[in-house]
Amino acid sequence: MDVVDVLCKRRSTRSFTCDPVSDELIQKLLIAAMAAPTAANSQPWEFIVVNDPEALSIIREEMVFARYKAPLAIVVCGNMKLAFKGPGKEMWVQDCSAATENMLIAATGLGLGSVWIGVYPLDSNVNVVRKILDMPNEVVPLNIIYFGYSEEVKEARSRYNEKRVYFNTYDRNRKHRSKDKPKIGHY
């Protein structure tokens, strides 16, 4: 297995079968998440595993952008009591995003589909998720990740775009146009 192939096989899945994700696979996703690097080893993360059908149903009802029916959601959170203080405080977003990406890649390797639903920094989303999962104010939900066995078949691809790559210095004269943005890449 070429690791770049696995990264390119990670595609967003929005249609899942009813098959549950086993506890063993859930633990593997969490091991993957917490293998990510964090700024100064701060490990500011917490994870809420949601696989109770009623809890999932409430998330679907309350969150406009999270209406996909999946057997498992993991909510990745930053705990401000564990995060940096001062000007580096927002580093928790990068740490928790790296942990999230690790889960998506692990899922791909384990035969699961996944989709990343952004929550933070949109206050309306943050407040809804906090209320549903009874989270205190110092815990910030970054996203909701749905996992399950995919009903979709998508080909591997990257959005690789040489216009976004510079060598040794920036080029202020290069223009970006939306038509240059690859829809489906060749990789």
Place this chain on the structure above:
Amino acid sequence: MDVVDVLCKRRSTRSFTCDPVSDELIQKLLIAAMAAPTAANSQPWEFIVVNDPEALSIIREEMVFARYKAPLAIVVCGNMKLAFKGPGKEMWVQDCSAATENMLIAATGLGLGSVWIGVYPLDSNVNVVRKILDMPNEVVPLNIIYFGYSEEVKEARSRYNEKRVYFNTYDRNRKHRSKDKPKIGHY
């Protein structure tokens, strides 16, 4: 190859050999980066590949936290002209962090070591990197990632910590103490 093993093999490397990273591997890192998901497919990223020894030397001199001698740096940037407008603007940080983590994982699979040096949101760091690489104000350097062949041997591990995992609802009574933070995990 188990993908979770690769994720756990990704460890920060701060000592590199002098061997250069080939153009072929640099392109694979960039393909991996741009295979990451982005909010509403915004693809707000740009990448500055730095492998000119003089440019690397200037980064080492000017950046207190980036003094490691590596043959290759890739600076991951968000371009505010490509990012969301309005309250979701900061989503670029999550998109570019996922792209960064993809590069670190690809590097591990390709036999390279790597280390993530945080730049944003620390203004002093952002300004130094912008000046060195002649970047305009609408382009924000998120980090500097060093790559190369590692001189260190580190065992695979996760920081997996069951105290950071909740099921179906948050538990406000759970206390986190710094002694609970794993230094070296068992995974």
